[in-house]
Amino acid sequence: MKLTVYLAGQIHDDWRSEVKKLAEEHHLPIDFVGPMENHDRSDDIGEEILGQQPNPILKDEAASQINNLRTQVLMNKSDVIIALFGKTYKQWNTAMDASTAITLGKPLILIRPEELHHALKEISNKAQVVVQTPQQAIQALSYIFETA
Numbered sequence: 001m002k003l004t005v006y007l008a009g010q011i012h013d014d015w016r017s018e019v020k021k022l023a024e025e026h027h028l029p030i031d032f033v034g035p036m037e038n039h040d041r042s043d044d045i046g047e048e049i050l051g052q053q054p055n056p057i058l059k060d061e062a063a064s065q066i067n068n069l070r071t072q073v074l075m076n077k078s079d080v081i082i083a084l085f086g087k088t089y090k091q092w093n094t095a096m097d098a099s100t101a102i103t104l105g106k107p108l109i110l111i112r113p114e115e116l117h118h119a120l121k122e123i124s125n126k127a128q129v130v131v132q133t134p135q136q137a138i139q140a141l142s143y144i145f146e147t148a
Contacts, residue, residue, distance in 0.1 A: 005141070006075050006106075007034040008097030009084035011042070015134065019082065022138040028145060033074045035067065035093070042067055075100060082137050083127075085112040085120060095123065102126045109137045 007016045016034060023030050036042040046053065046062025053059040075081065081101035085091050101108045102123075110127040111134060112120055124130045129140045 001145070002029040002031065003079045003141070003144070004031045004033060004077060006078035006081045006097075006101075007032055007084070008075075008081055008101065009094040010086065010089040010091065011035055011037045011039055012089050013086075015084055015086070019134045019138065022134055023141070026138055026142050028138070028142060030141065033078060035071060035097075071097065071100070075104060075106065078106060080107045080109065080141065082109045082111065084134070085110070085116055087113055087115070098123050098127070109140055111137050 007019060009015070016032070016037065020032055023032070036045070043059075043063055045066045046064070047059055049066055050062045053062050075097070081097070083094050083098040083101065085094050098108060098110065108127040109129045109131065110120070110124055111131055112124070113132055117124070129137075131137050131140065
């Protein structure tokens with residue numbers, strides 16, 4: 001059995017690389033997917049496809065249409081969603097992706113530091129698993145593959 005895991009959350013640092021490396025170290029049969037990690041491409045994709053927009057707001061709207069298409073398709077094809085809430089960046093996209101996973105009925109592993117417990121208590125309560133580190137998330141996924 002092979003799982004597809006969507007890695008939801010901010011694209012400003014390399015947390016996804018850490019998750020992928022840990023999965024590889026555990027020899028887990030997982031394909032990872034997620035949002036476009038090239039920030040400039042993510043911001044410009046709407047104009048690339050739909051043409052030059054008359055102002056920055058409409059440029060953002062065009063990009064969000066294409067990015068939301070990507071998210072919807074890849075989440076629907078995923079078996080599990082991992083959503084990371086960090087301390088550094090605003091986490092609006094992570095909250096939206098976690099909520100989408102819940103709405104789609106996808107199993108959700110939430111990674112968040114303890115100090116964000118109160119702010120994320122409702123989403124945490126809807127997740128299947130809440131952990132504090134990528135290592136713990138990979139351990140939870142690893143358990144799926146254990147047979148004895």
